[in-house]
Amino acid sequence: MTEKEHTVEFVGTEDTIEVSERQTILDACIEEGLAQEYSCRVGMCLACVARIVEGDVQQPGARCLTETEKQKYALTCMARPGSDLVLERGVYPPSIEGEKGVGTRDA
Secondary structure, three states, rough: OOOEEEEEEOOOOOOOOEEEOOOOHHHHHHOOOOOOOOOOOOOOOOOOOOEEEOEEOOOOOOOOOOOOHHEEEEEOOOOEOOOOEEEEEEOOOOHOOOOHOOOOOOO
């Protein structure tokens, strides 16, 4: 059985990659040499968060996001594409905006 791949495009950049449904978005970014912030790689720190502009992801291990936030934000270290995606990096869920000096953009 062939693994299905999806296109992941990052808003504000020319970065576009192909990601297997079995691969995390972060792992694909690293393999392609794309700059993608990350730290813990276990779904806890939010360093790798991106706002989902279009598309769907599966991210059962994204422990620091609420169920509602999981519909709008992807932790790229945990998220696997369920469709083609458009993501905006560096946009944080409203629940953590302003905490610990976290920089945000308007979502």
